[in-house]
Amino acid sequence: MNVYRRADVAFVRGEGMWVFDEKGERYLDFAAGIAVNALGHAHPHLVKALCDQAHRIWHTSNLYRIPDQDRLAERLCANSFAERVFFTNSGVEAIECAIKTARAYFSSRNENRYRIITLEGSFHGRSMAAISASGQEKLTAGFAPLLPGFAQVAPEDLDALEVAIDGETAAIMIEPVMGEGGVRPLSTEDLRAWRALAGERRLLL
Incomplete structure (x- = not known):
């Protein structure tokens, strides 16, 4: 194939x-x-x-403790913002985990917030959830109906992002450097603005 x-x-x-x-x-x-x-x-x-x-x-699976994995997790946390690590086999698995985590976070608080906002031209993988999140026609053609709960905004349009956020929005999912979108790095200023807005509106980023 x-x-x-x-x-x-x-x-x-x-x-x-x-x-x-x-x-x-x-x-x-x-x-x-x-x-x-x-x-x-x-x-x-x-x-x-x-x-x-x-x-x-x-291989032993994550049903058991894996000492080398524990050590790697500790190093990753020590050298980043993270407090926890979730290991996956691929990028699209990480995306699926991020989507599920965002929705589970608000579900655990009895809040009906599930929508996720992404960037126009983004690429998050080729699973059904990932192509639904990306929203690119070249990725979604032939796979309708797409999964609901995703919206896209222009990468540098903070006003459009604010308009897109509603009471059902759970998270913003971005690529700091867009690949399929043309190798377009988001500016430090834009990333900080998105981070600040996510904090103000109680969204995961």
Whole structure:
């Protein structure tokens, strides 16, 4: 099943920032696995860590305590704003979790707040909830009816955001740097304004 219009090249090996095709041709890896391989390819330290773990144990699930995961969570919290960490396997799983968390937060307070506002041109993944959140026609064509509870506003229009917020709004979901929208970073001023407005209106961001 085709997902993308694929280029007629197959990469069989990677080293640092370079990938190599079946003929040995070298390419600078600007795609980085669609931005998930930021650490490059085959770094000896990472290869050793993966091999060491494979020799110990592969998987136990989150039904049990996982010491390495605990240590990573502590480091993430110590170096960010977060107090808790929820690990997922992919970006779209993280988005689904964020949507569910926002709705569950207000449900637990007996408040009927479920709507989530996103940015026009945003991309949050290809699950039903994610394409409904993005609202882009190229993503949603053929998948109607979309899931309700999402609205989109222009990325730099704070007035439109204020108008879009109503008594059923639970959260604002944004990409600080939009990818599908054209690699458009939101300014620090805009991000601070969105953060302030979310706080004033009791919204999750």
